[in-house]
Amino acid sequence: MVFSSLLFMYAFLPLTMICYWLMPSLRAKNIVLLLASLIFYAWGGPRYLILLLLMTLISWLGARIIGAVESHPKLRTLTLWVTTLLQLGLLGYFKYAGFLTTISHQLTGWPHQILSVALPIGISFYTFQLITYTVDVYRHDAPAQHSYWMVLLYAALFFQCIAGPIVRYQDVANEIMHRPTRWNEISRGISRFAVGLFKKAVLANSVASLADQLLPMKASALQHLPASALALGLLMYMVQIYLDFSAYSDMAIGMGWMVGFHFKENFNYPYISQSITEFWRRWHISLSSFFRDYVYIPLGGNRKGALRQIFNMFVVWAATGFWHGAHWNYILWGLYFFVFLVLEKWVLKGFFNHFPRIFKHLYLLVVVYFGWLLFRFTDFYTLAVAAKGLFTLNGNAWTDVHTQMVLMNNLYIMLVAILACLPWWKNGYRAWMNWANRVPVVATVANLIDVIAPIVLVAIATLMLVGNSYNPFLYFQF
Structure with a gap:
């Protein structure tokens, strides 16, 4: 399940938020978030939920030991090293076993069969988060959390578990246990999510399709393309990778605001x-x-x-x-x-x-x-x-009719996507609001636009997603 899927937008997220806001206490709200996060993670690979639970247990136990042996610095350091190496060892096995055994096989002939290990979703991100937890406790930047379930909530929180941003424990330690619900932040969060969704579903997906068309992944296809196609395809990939990942971060930060978490900017x-x-x-x-x-x-x-x-x-x-x-x-x-x-x-x-x-x-x-x-x-x-x-060293011309047609047919979306990589719209919005707030009538219109704009962005994104199976998230592979 990805943030820019209709299932997430119109079922999972609304149900989770409604249940969360209806809960009478922060403890109950945290239980809702934890259960929703475990369901969200298990959706993409139930068997790897056990790995997430295990790696969280390692960091939780390590931090408890580090916090309990303040008078034994060598034992604290040893515990930190053991905990960190276990986490990196698990990450290394699942992410790099195939790569390393391939190198060994090429150099020595051993092993005879190269390991093929499926990559658990989000392991690169939550491994680093769990490492920051134990290191922050070791450095006295945050206290050791007594509840395993709260450490699991920190590691598994579906806003940022599978593709970041990497949230340090010290930055959210207090908010895990103490955070109020502010309706103005819920509104800001919805708007930020809508902006990220539009960037992903409308802009990133559009330029991604162009990048795949003009800069294909197979050498046999690349050999026959003119230089202008490859150059334009690489430009679209450059725009795609920014819009794709920054959009995910926008949506993660927005959902954090909806429930009282304040993640730092990632782009x-x-x-x-x-x-x-x-x-x-x-x-x-x-x-x-x-x-x-x-x-x-x-x-x-x-x-x-x-x-x-x-x-x-x-x-x-x-x-x-x-x-x-x-x-x-x-x-x-x-x-x-x-x-x-x-x-x-x-x-x-x-x-x-x-x-x-x-x-x-x-x-x-x-x-x-x-x-x-x-x-x-x-x-x-x-x-x-x-x-x-x-x-132009493959023997092809600089350009051809097909590339020119692709450029002309998609020029508008290309320009909009490129402009979305720049702060012009953000600076323009601030200037507009500063001016509007000085004139009561204009301020009323501006506030109305603030309410309507997220609805319009979500509606456009929905129209783009309906019937469109092309909806990749680049950073899922990392």
């Missing part, structure tokens, strides 16, 4: 950045900050000299790439950004100060654009065919 218009460093402060913020605070800084950060800092950055970006998938291209993608981050910090920093903003912005877009090419293709031969085709 801040990364395509307006002027450097790769700034881009990664704006893109998938919860993942970037996780690696910074739980890997980079514990390794020494920038406190132990330039060479050690470069090594620490290398570890972080190799891990960032590997987190996205058990294929070499993801590792290469992570190291690709590592190279540019190192260049920006030690080579390009002086030059950047003298560049006009437009050139820095164009530099960012070009680097990210070709980075998404590495991200899209897990097979290196197919990647090479696509890269050659972009520069």
Whole structure:
């Protein structure tokens, strides 16, 4: 079940919210959320619910022990290491066993049969959340939770369990046990959910279809396409991956507001950045900050000299790439950004100060654009065919009639999708509301629009989803 499905929109979410709001106490509300979350997770793979329960139990027990042995620092540290390694071991088995046994087989001939393990939905996200829980307790950033069920609610909460954002325990520890219901936040949450739903169902799905058409995943199809098709397809993929994941985060944050949780922003218009460093402060913020605070800084950060800092950055970006998938291209993608981050910090920093903003912005877009090419293709031969085709090295012309027709027929939706990646609409809305609030009559109209707009967005999204089986969520695979 995905957020942008009719079943979720018109059955699961309304029933859950109605039951939640009718409950007389926070304890009862938490029970509703927990039961709904377990049903939601089990919908996509009931057998892996046991894994989620087990991994939560490991972190809950580990945190209880860490909290109970304050006077024994070595035992606290040992418990943290054991708990973290168990979590990473389970993640490694389910996500990377096939990849690692393939490498071993290629190098040594062993094992004779490569492991094939199905990837549990959301394991990359809830594993990192459970790690932050035990680390936050270890660092005294949050108290150990006595109730296993509340830790399970934190890990399994259906708003963000299967595709993020990665919510740190310290950020929601108080809200799990103490949060009021505010009707103005429910309204804001519904509006934020509607915006995310529209971005996903209308914009992301539309450009995803174009990306698959113009930049197919098979080398045999890529070889016959002109460079303009591949270039336009890669641009649509660049737009898709932002709209897809930021839309999911919008919906997760909106649903959090509906029940009193306040998740941090996960995207801040990364395509307006002027450097790769700034881009990664704006893109998938919860993942970037996780690696910074739980890997980079514990390794020494920038406190132990330039060479050690470069090594620490290398570890972080190799891990960032590997987190996205058990294929070499993801590792290469992570190291690709590592190279540019190192260049920006030690080579390009002086030059950047003298560049006009437009050139820095164009530099960012070009680097990210070709980075998404590495991200899209897990097979290196197919990647090479696509890269050659972009520069007309496959023997095809720059463009053809079919590509021109696709561009003309979809120009409007392409432009709207690209503009949705920019903060113009958000800034325009704020300016409109600031002006409207000064004029009573206009303020009344503005408030009416605020009520009607989410209904219109949901209605349009519904029309797009009815009878449309093409509704992927990219980050489910991670």
